[in-house]
Amino acid sequence: MSDNKSQRPKRILLKLSGEALMGEMDFGLDPEILKQTASQIVEQQQLGTEVALVIGGGNIFRGEGLVKGGINKVSADQMGMLATVMNALAMQDALHKQGVSCRVMTAMSIDSLGESFSADKARRYLSNGEIVIFAAGTGNPCFTTDSAASLRAIEIEADLLLKATKVDGVYNADPKKDPAAVRYDTLNFDDAIDQRLAVMDMTAMVLCRENNMPMRVFNMFDAGALAAIMDGQQIGTLVEVA
Numbered sequence: 594m595s596d597n598k599s600q601r602p603k604r605i606l607l608k609l610s611g612e613a614l615m616g617e618m619d620f621g622l623d624p625e626i627l628k629q630t631a632s633q634i635v636e637q638q639q640l641g642t643e644v645a646l647v648i649g650g651g652n653i654f655r656g657e658g659l660v661k662g663g664i665n666k667v668s669a670d671q672m673g674m675l676a677t678v679m680n681a682l683a684m685q686d687a688l689h690k691q692g693v694s695c696r697v698m699t700a701m702s703i704d705s706l707g708e709s710f711s712a713d714k715a716r717r718y719l720s721n722g723e724i725v726i727f728a729a730g731t732g733n734p735c736f737t738t739d740s741a742a743s744l745r746a747i748e749i750e751a752d753l754l755l756k757a758t759k760v761d762g763v764y765n766a767d768p769k770k771d772p773a774a775v776r777y778d779t780l781n782f783d784d785a786i787d788q789r790l791a792v793m794d795m796t797a798m799v800l801c802r803e804n805n806m807p808m809r810v811f812n813m814f815d816a817g818a819l820a821a822i823m824d825g826q827q828i829g830t831l832v833e834v835a
C-alpha cells in the first residue's frame with residue numbers, strides 16, 4: 594500500500610464535507626463550488642488516478658440537529674443519510690457535465706437513483722475509469738460519513754483516504770476554538786485517538802488504524818491542494834498507523 598509520500602496514489606477515496614459544498618450560503622449547494630470541486634476531481638482522474646467519493650450531508654441535514662428539533666434518532670439519521678444522496682446526485686451531475694462517467698452507489702436501497710453498494714462492482718467500475726460516489730453513508734444510523742469514508746476506502750482497497758474539510762489539517766486542539774492550536778504535519782492514529790483529536794470521529798479513525806489505511810486531512814477551500822497532494826506535496830496532515 595503506497596502512502597503518497599513516494600508515489601502518486603493509484604486509487605483514492607476522497608471524503609468531501611457536505612457543509613463545505615454550500616460555500617457562503619446557509620444551506621444547500623453552491624453551484625460554483627460544485628463545479629470547481631468537480632473539475633479538480635476530473636483533473637486527477639484524467640491524470641490516471643482512480644477516484645471514489647463519499648460526500649457528507651451537513652449542508653442539508655445532520656442527525657444531531659434534527660434530534661434537537663425533536664425528531665427521533667433513527668429517523669433523524671435516516672434523513673441525514675438521504676441528504677448525502679442528494680449531494681451525491683448533485684456531484685454526479687457536475688461530473689457528467691465535465692464529460693466523465695460517474696456512478697452513484699447507495700448503502701440504502703433506492704433503485705431508481707443509484708445502484709446498491711457492492712465493493713466488488715465498485716472496484717471494477719473504478720478500474721474501468723469511472724468515478725464512483727458512495728451515497729447514504731454506511732446505511733446505518735449512529736454512524737457518520739467519516740466512518741463511511743473509512744469503510745469504503747478499506748473495501749475498495751484505496752491507497753489513501755483524503756478528508757477534505759473546513760480546516761487545513763489536524764491540530765493539537767480545535768483550531769476554530771483555540772487560536773493557539775498547532776497543526777501536525779504527520780501524526781499516528783494511536784496519538785490522534787488517545788488525544789481525542791476531533792477532526793474525524795473515533796469510529797472512523799479506529800477503522801483506519803485497524804486496517805492500515807493512511808489518511809490525509811486538508812482544506813477543501815484551497816483550490817490547489819488536491820493536485821498538490823497527488824503530486825506528492827505534504828499538504829495538510831498525514832495520519833498513519835504508528
Ligand SMILES: Nc1ncnc2c1ncn2[C@@H]1O[C@H](COP(=O)(O)OP(=O)(O)O)[C@@H](O)[C@H]1O
Pocket residue numbers: 609610611612649651739757758759760762763764765766767768769770790791792793
Ligand atoms: N484537533 C482538531 N484538529 C482539526 N480540526 C478539529 C480538531 N478538533 C475539532 N476540529 C474541528 O473539526 C471540524 C471538522 O470536522 P467535521 O465538522 O466533522 O468535518 P466534516 O463536516 O468535514 O466531516 C473542523 O471544522 C474543526 O473545527
Ligand SMILES: O=c1ccn([C@@H]2O[C@H](COP(=O)(O)OP(=O)(O)O)[C@@H](O)[C@H]2O)c(=O)[nH]1
Pocket residue numbers: 609610611612648649650651652654655656657669670671672673674676677729730731732733734735736737738739740741
Ligand atoms: O453512515 C451514516 C452516515 C451518515 N449518517 C447521518 O447523516 C448525517 C450527515 O452526515 P455527516 O454529518 O457525516 O455529514 P458531513 O458532516 O460530512 O457533511 C449524519 O449527521 C447522520 O445523521 C448516518 O446516520 N449514518
